Amino acid sequence: MTEIIQGQVIAAFGRQYLVRMADGSEIACLTRGKKSAVVCGDMVEIKLTGEASAENDAQGVIERIAPRRSLLHRSETFREKLIAANVTQIIVVLAAEPSFDDGLLARCLVAAHDQQLDALIVLNKCDLHDAAAAARKRLKPYRAIGYRVLELSAKQNVSQLRPLLQGHTSVLVGQSGMGKSTIINALLPDAQAATREISSALDSGKHTTTHARLYRIDDSSSMIDCPGVQAFGLHHLSFGGIEEGFVEFAKYRGQCRFYDCRHLHEPGCALQHAVEAEEIDARRLELFRQITAK
Template identity: 60%
Template sequence: MHGERRVKESGTIVAAHGRQYRVELASGELLNCFTRGKKSDVACGDRVEIARSGDGQGVIDAIAPRQSLLYRSNAFRQKLIAANVTQILIVVATEPSFSDELITRCLVAAESQDLAVRILLNKCDLEAPLASAQAQLAPFAQLGTPILPLSARQSVDTLRPLLEGHTSVLVGQSGMGKSTLTNALVPHAQAATREISEALDSGKHTTTHATLYRLNAETALIDSPGLQEFGLHHLSAEGIEQGFPEFRPHLGQCRFRNCRHEREPDCAILAALERGEIDPRRYAAFLRLRAETA
């Protein structure tokens, strides 16, 4: 007797929580799905093939080739953030204070995946800390990174057209207002996350998992959990150098081919730093990144 052949269906991961996933099928139907093995390397935004295993449930059988994968890593493990995104939106705020090194690391990660990137400066209605936040972002503005000042509590109209046609992922530290932004852009977001939390039994929702929301047929937004660190252990030394656009005119100009740009004589990067062409804080972040991945 032949075993019953299960029909494969295609869908998109719209929420990832541990080894449980919410999959949206082409019809719009939502299923709770699991992976077959213990190890899970599925990310929010992944396009997958599933086989139904029961009422409203399924098993993930395959992941389609990805256009991009944003993830962070340390020496021991990697943490997937989102797949198939085309734009990273780094959310910072006038308060609480933010880490410019985290921004640098996000930019290096974006560069490694060839993704568009934009910094959103939230809470701009708070005038007192605004100048300080803008000064902290000045080195990124000088590099040509687009910075959009806004207040998610007042209006997100300036942001909407910049999302069109993209699958964007919001990344940033906790407290920067990513969820407020999401709720302003996606009116049903709170209801949807509540529903996902109940379906995946993940309790109270404080963005402990990434969630994808569709704004229209061509546009999607992924809200991700707050980051306190962004390890890039998976990048090579060359990949890290290329992630700093201000280094590029000087790469290959050092006396030594394998120059680490630390104390070597006739180092083009150190000379550019001396001339004020490279921001000292960015250079210090580069050295820390290099040391981590050595």
């Protein structure tokens, strides 16, 4: 009987996966059947189909996915696309310049709340002082409701980020131009070389640059990079689930005049009253309306 061994998926391309074993070795694997729900970060059980030799690396078949601690979906354009599993922290990378999309930020924070993940906002390019001041003002409502905001200049120093990664499997997301790649390369100088090794192992060339990859930072910390992913899909969430992701709305829940209030312009809307009383940031309510309208 062929031995079943356990490992973690560190990269994927189509139905090909690279699985890292407990001893640090990596095995290229396939799944059975045409459809696969395996994603980067999954803990899996595999069965070897070919032993390592001087000419070939070991190969295997994924037989089972272990229960997941968390699961993230790609944004609505790819509604059924799963992108990462077993994440414990979402890091949203913003920049002082160019201006960031706070709608994408809000969506990421809702996804974090839904999966019970820690959330960290990183404001990059803070050496651009005037732009940083404006960005800092936009993030003030997020600090006020308890979100952590770390300010840095990735081209100069990312050392203050390292302690916040300890013990976590963090996923980094951000719009183009925010400096996410700069942060990854500063934290993981060997990341580009690792990507080339993954491409070679999966025989997939440059295409792996558009797929999630997991990098080991140390024995207790990992990072998943999801190239091209700016926000996470929320289509699987109900109206109430999205509402819960706006954490400052919690104390007003159930206080609207109508039980099915959509928090638009209904009379007696507790959230609208809270905005008028400056207890809730008006922009946050606007973002909620935009997300639930889609």
